[in-house]
């Protein structure tokens with residue numbers, strides 16, 4: 001049984017570490033964040049997809065620390081560090097370069113290294129390989145190297161690491177074979193592609209596909225708003241077509257670590273090839289516009305009721321970027337709260353998954369309390385634990401950005 005190393009124990013790395021440990025592998029896990037290491041040692045999970053009981057069950061097989069030295073004894077090392085954008089929206093490979101350099105210092109002959117972090121085509125070959133070769137070992141000859149994108153959708157239970165096909169692109173045939181053997185322990189189906197570049201681009205295509213389709217339906221929502229047509233009714237009707245149409249929901253914009261970030265890795269790389277990736281830019285532009293459109297909708301709804309935004313009490317329901325998770329990274333709710341505050345609104349929020357928004361000096365309050373004297377309830381993220389029918393009856397005014405009040409025909413409910 002393999003000893004598996006995991007670098008970066010976040011939303012991607014921790015579930016992977018646990019999956020290998022559950023299959024009986026010894027796991028050597030590394031993260032710079034000592035709080036995560038302490039939590040793992042205490043059997044306390046900080047990732048919603050990993051229950052603390054599961055972590056506690058396999059904890060004995062996971063050796064977690066802030067040090068890279070224990071990775072020497074791993075057969076394979078999976079790199080799962082963040083790949084964010086710089087403030088100028090360019091790829092920031094800083095964490096990946098730091099992690100790869102630190103790994104090079106402990107790299108062993110015959111080890112397999114797999115990059116799981118999302119990045120542009122060429123990252124594995126042009127950045128990871130040469131940095132690891134500073135160890136004196138040659139990629140593809142003395143150690144194996146592959147790219148295999150993480151595809152798991154946080155909060156989802158029907159498709160997991162086990163039953164989501166795993167794409168692998170090896171630097172060499174032998175690297176791909178070693179990676180396939182490893183992932184076969186935790187995934188039912190492996191999809192081999194011919195190179196790391198093909199695997200890197202596969203992940204970006206998947207996310208760009210979502211981003212572009214969300215932008216398409218969001219643009220439609222802005223148009224139907226002017227036309228007085230219910231966008232949700234149209235999407236639902238179109239989705240009855242048994243072929244050639246895939247349903248995407250309109251909403252307040254895109255959030256999370258992937259969709260607002262990953263496509264720009266490709267548009268940046270494309271510039272080196274004299275290409276402007278216009279679909280990506282346009283989708284980004286439309287999706288970034290959505291919070292402004294939603295705030296204008298709130299403003300109009302208050303105006304129709306004779307209220308200014310300034311001084312109005314607005315209860316924001318759901319601040320994470322999607323239902324059922326507590327992740328607020330890039331969440332459109334944050335932009336909406338900022339914009340409403342700039343206009344002078346008094347904000348309170350309810351989100352059972354997000355206890356506090358420290359940057360805004362806000363803490364989640366009970367739903368009843370949030371609604372008590374609110375002028376308007378704004379549904380930004382529709383967590384399943386809220387009774388939206390009740391909300392539509394109780395709140396003075398409702399603006400629903402997620403289409404969850406469709407069964408209500410109350411005049412006080414306005415939808416995107």
Ligand SMILES: NC(=O)c1ccc[n+]([C@@H]2O[C@H](COP(=O)([O-])OP(=O)(O)OC[C@H]3O[C@@H](n4cnc5c(N)ncnc54)[C@H](O)[C@@H]3O)[C@@H](O)[C@H]2O)c1
Nearest residue numbers: 008009010011012031032033081083095098099117118150
């Ligand atoms: N979250 C998702 O749903 C998801 C899905 C698919 C792909 N991805 C990709 O996977 C990668 C990781 O994403 P995530 O959501 O798990 O990020 P995350 O921020 O939750 O976790 C990354 C971890 O890496 C650690 N880290 C940073 N630099 C390090 C270093 N030099 N050495 C050791 N540890 C280091 C951080 O402390 C953090 O705990 C990204 O490239 C992301 O695009 C994420």
